[in-house]
Amino acid sequence: MSTVTGVSAADELPQPDGKKPRQGDRASTGRIGDRLFGGAATLSGVIVIVLVTLIGAFLVVQAVPALMNNSASFFTSRVWAPGGEQPAFGILEFLWTTVAASTVAMLLAVPVGVGVALFLTQYAPTWLRGPAATLVDLLAAVPSIVYGLWGLVTFFPVWKPVQNGIEDTLGWFPLLAPTGISGGTIFFIGIVLSIMVLPIVTALSREVFAQTPTAHKEGALALGATQWEMIRTSVLPFGRPGVISAAMLALGRALGETIAVTFLVSALADGSSWTWSLFNGGETFASKIANNAAEFSNPGKTGAYIAAGLVLFVLTFIVNSIARVVIERRKAFTE
Amino acid sequence: MSTATDRRVPGDAAVDDAVAPPGGGPSRDALAEMRNPQRSRAVTDIVARVVMWGAFLVAVVPLVWILGTVVAKGVHMLTSSTWWTGNQRNINSDDFGGGARHAIEGTLQMVGVTALIAVPIGVLTAVYLVEYGRGPLARMISFTVDILSGIPSIVAALFIYAVWVTTFGIGRSGFAASLALVLLMIPVVVRSTEEMLKLVPNELREAAYALGVPKWVTVVKVVLRTAFSGIITGVLLGIARVMGETAPLLILAPYTKNFQRDLFNGNFPTLPMMINQDRGDYALATAAERMWGAALTLILLVLLLNIIGRAIAHLGSVKK
Numbered sequence: 325m326s327t328v329t330g331v332s333a334a335d336e337l338p339q340p341d342g343k344k345p346r347q348g349d350r351a352s353t354g355r356i357g358d359r360l361f362g363g364a365a366t367l368s369g370v371i372v373i374v375l376v377t378l379i380g381a382f383l384v385v386q387a388v389p390a391l392m393n394n395s396a397s398f399f400t401s402r403v404w405a406p407g408g409e410q411p412a413f414g415i416l417e418f419l420w421t422t423v424a425a426s427t428v429a430m431l432l433a434v435p436v437g438v439g440v441a442l443f444l445t446q447y448a449p450t451w452l453r454g455p456a457a458t459l460v461d462l463l464a465a466v467p468s469i470v471y472g473l474w475g476l477v478t479f480f481p482v483w484k485p486v487q488n489g490i491e492d493t494l495g496w497f498p499l500l501a502p503t504g505i506s507g508g509t510i511f512f513i514g515i516v517l518s519i520m521v522l523p524i525v526t527a528l529s530r531e532v533f534a535q536t537p538t539a540h541k542e543g544a545l546a547l548g549a550t551q552w553e554m555i556r557t558s559v560l561p562f563g564r565p566g567v568i569s570a571a572m573l574a575l576g577r578a579l580g581e582t583i584a585v586t587f588l589v590s591a592l593a594d595g596s597s598w599t600w601s602l603f604n605g606g607e608t609f610a611s612k613i614a615n616n617a618a619e620f621s622n623p624g625k626t627g628a629y630i631a632a633g634l635v636l637f638v639l640t641f642i643v644n645s646i647a648r649v650v651i652e653r654r655k656a657f658t659e
Numbered sequence: 660m661s662t663a664t665d666r667r668v669p670g671d672a673a674v675d676d677a678v679a680p681p682g683g684g685p686s687r688d689a690l691a692e693m694r695n696p697q698r699s700r701a702v703t704d705i706v707a708r709v710v711m712w713g714a715f716l717v718a719v720v721p722l723v724w725i726l727g728t729v730v731a732k733g734v735h736m737l738t739s740s741t742w743w744t745g746n747q748r749n750i751n752s753d754d755f756g757g758g759a760r761h762a763i764e765g766t767l768q769m770v771g772v773t774a775l776i777a778v779p780i781g782v783l784t785a786v787y788l789v790e791y792g793r794g795p796l797a798r799m800i801s802f803t804v805d806i807l808s809g810i811p812s813i814v815a816a817l818f819i820y821a822v823w824v825t826t827f828g829i830g831r832s833g834f835a836a837s838l839a840l841v842l843l844m845i846p847v848v849v850r851s852t853e854e855m856l857k858l859v860p861n862e863l864r865e866a867a868y869a870l871g872v873p874k875w876v877t878v879v880k881v882v883l884r885t886a887f888s889g890i891i892t893g894v895l896l897g898i899a900r901v902m903g904e905t906a907p908l909l910i911l912a913p914y915t916k917n918f919q920r921d922l923f924n925g926n927f928p929t930l931p932m933m934i935n936q937d938r939g940d941y942a943l944a945t946a947a948e949r950m951w952g953a954a955l956t957l958i959l960l961v962l963l964l965n966i967i968g969r970a971i972a973h974l975g976s977v978k979k
Contacts, residue, residue: 361875365791368783369800372845376803379810379842382821439714447711456715463722465965467903469931470954474725477941519721526718550700552707573809580811582906583931587938610813610906617910626825633817637810644809648802 383634390627398631402598404612406628407621413628415635417592421510421606422636425585426578428514428602429521434571436518437525444526445533446555457530464523472587475508475516480588483512491603501601507590511602516588517581521574528573532566533559565650572647576640582610591615609636729955736952747916747933747949752940759953761918765928766960769833769912770898772922773840778894780841781848782883788849789856790878808846815842816907823911831911833919833927839907844897851893855886888971895968899961905931930957 393411396403401414444457487509491502503509540558549557590605607615613629620626736742736756745758784804788797819839823829859882867877883890908914908929914936915926930953937950 355873355875358873358875361878362791365783365787366796368780369787369792369796371780372784372800372807372849373803375842375845376806378822379814379818382818382826383814386821386825436714436717439711440718443711443715447708448715459722460718462726463718465899465961466722466725467905467931467957467961469903469905469934470725470729470958473934473938473950473954474728476938477947478724478728522718550704552704553700555707576809576811580813582811582813583909583935586909610811613813613817614906614909620820620824620910623825626820630817630821633814637814640809640811640814641806644806648805 380637383630383637386623386627387631387634388627390624391631393624394628403594404628406625407619411624411628413631415609415632417606418609418612418632419635421589422579422608422610422639424602425510425513425517425608426575428511429517429578430571430575432515432518433522433525433574434567437522437570437574438529438567440522440526441529441533442555442559444530446551446559460523460526463519464527468520468581468584469587471516471520472584475512475584476587479516480508480512483515487512487603498600499602501599501603503599503601503604505590505603505605507605508588509590509603509605513585513588513608514602516584517578520581520584521578524574524577525567525570528570529563529567532563536562565653569647569650572643572650576643576647579643580610580636580640582614586611586614609633726958729951729958732948733951733953733955736948737955739952742952742956746918746928750916752937752946753943755945755948757949759930759933759949759956761916761928762930762933762953763956763960765833765919766902766930766957768920768922769837769927769929770840770902772834772837773844773901774894774898776837777841777844777897778848781845781897782852782890784845784849785852785856786878786883788853790874790882804846804849807842808850810842812839812843812904812906813910815839816910818842819907820910830924831913832924833912833922833929836907836912836927836929837922839911840901840904843904843907844901847897847900848893851896852886852890855889855893856882858889859885888974892968892972895964895971899964899968902961902964903931903957905935908932909935930960 390406390411391398394413395410396412396414398414399419400416401412402417403412403414404417405411406413440460444453444460448456490500494500495502536559540562541554544554544558545551585608589607589611591607592605609632613633616629620629739756741756741758742760743758743763744760746761747757747759750757784800788801791797792800816836816839819835819842820831823835823838824831829835863881863885864877867881868874872881908931912929912932913926914932915928916936917928919925919927933953934950934957937946937953940946941950
């Protein structure tokens with residue numbers, strides 16, 4: 325039986341002179357090599373902290389001047405005209421498009437991803453589990469630009485008639501109302517995003533499902549549960565925190581996905597009227613920034629895009645933090 | 660837990676038997692009453708089974724479709740005589756062919772430099788987290804690594820732009836893009852290395868200490884050496900992850916059709932940007948062909964790294 329952390333039993337013993345045990349860096353022998361190496365390791369860790377702090381700081385510092393000059397309301401305006409004497413820009417459209425497309429992606433990816441994870445851990449014949457898991461992981465290895473190409477050239481022509489059909493039959497429903505956009509819509513982007521985040525949902529869910537205690541599962545089966553009832557009463561409740569955090573990590577990825585979305589979005593004309601329809605076009609934060617990378621001509625203009633990037637940073641930060649908190653709490657329960 | 664129960668696979672005959680009404684016990688009336696709910700439970704069970712198989716098939720369809728599309732449309736280009744040797748100089752969208760060597764070399768050079776910076780920081784941070792850190796600093800580092808792993812690539816690119824171009828006034832270049840990729844690669848390396856270091860049995864460390872070996876020599880020569888193949892795997896997967904990133908290149912490293920080995924000055928050729936370039940004219944068969952060719956080349960490079968990484972993990976994994 326071997327222990328699994330770097331903590332040595334020797335770390336816990338008192339020293340010969342009866343003082344408390346020296347821990348961490350001080351547990352070393354104090355040679356120059358120890359100090360250098362331990363110092364380098366600590367320094368690397370500190371560099372990571374500094375980097376993340378700097379990311380937040382730089383984005384804030386460069387966004388603030390642009391925001392001060394902004395003549396429109398940043399959060400509630402749909403205008404985007406950051407250049408010129410009177411810059412006016414608001415993020416409402418990007419916020420809606422980003423959140424709506426990511427929500428569609430989650431609604432599609434989470435049920436399918438959980439289903440795949442259950443398949444891989446509970447249903448698949450043993451010989452199939454390894455290869456099938458590798459296959460799903462392969463989806464994660466495909467670069468996002470390739471998803472963009474495939475969505476643009478191959479998938480969209482197949483999807484378009486389906487979308488027209490939905491518009492014809494369910495167009496009375498505000499979310500599915502026809503808008504006359506001929507290119508990629510929010511809904512379409514959501515579908516492509518769902519494929520991209522599927523392996524994230526599956527990988528983490530699979531991990532927690534596989535950890536369900538055998539006693540729980542056999543207890544359910546011994547009480548006469550069918551396999552599905554066993555899953556519903558023991559595997560799913562045990563895995564719920566894992567599924568939630570998997571969904572959150574996937575959401576973080578979907579919110580920030582850039583290049584595939586950039587290929588697929590249809591930018592809206594200035595002053596187009598507001599609609600709740602998911603079949604509308606519109607840019608996400610990431611695609612707006614990427615599409616205008618060549619336009620970072622003056623600090624004011626760049627600042628506006630950096631402000632948009634900052635909002636995206638905060639959004640993903642919140643979503644990822646929720647994921648981590650849920651995971652940590654689960655760890656606290658099981659250990 | 661006994662090994663016998665561990666070996667049981669859920670879904671075997673015992674489970675399905677549970678559906679059948681218990682034999683012999685209750686009266687006929689009672690059985691008739693029970694049969695309906697029993698049957699609906701059985702039906703639900705079968706439906707669930709079908710749904711799970713369906714979910715898996717639904718997940719495989721896009722994978723096959725995407726890979727099939729890229730291979731079918733791109734393989735022609737890869738067999739062209741100039742693809743692996745030439746560049747795109749003086750080749751317009753409506754000209755056929757040209758090479759991708761400039762972009763392949765550029766991509767490899769860029770991720771190489773990225774790895775040179777990200778790997779030492781990542782591995783040392785993992786060493787700190789596993790071998791040294793215990794207190795609030797370690798928790799803080801662990802948390803920021805999580806944050807870093809969730810940062811969208813476009814935000815990393817904006818940050819580097821804000822530092823490199825806006826603040827220091829240095830122009831866009833391949834190296835600036837490398838720096839953005841470093842930010843994306845560090846968390847991958849830290850997390851995978853951490854997992855590997857945790858697998859190294861403590862007995863090895865204690866044996867080294869017992870022989871009077873200093874801690875740093877123990878870490879370098881015992882712990883890191885034991886975990887070496889796992890670390891290499893993590894590094895390769897990290898490189899594969901950043902190789903396909905396009906957003907930072909879009910903002911920081913404009914494309915050139917020429918050979919360019921200078922990371923620090925001017926435009927820089929990379930495979931994702933080559934795809935992006937030809938995407939603009941994909942209605943033209945010539946540009947579309949190049950676009951798919953470059954996409955296939957990129958996928959092959961990424962897959963190659965994944966396969967090598969997994970093979971190394973398989974061959975040299977830490978055994979109990």
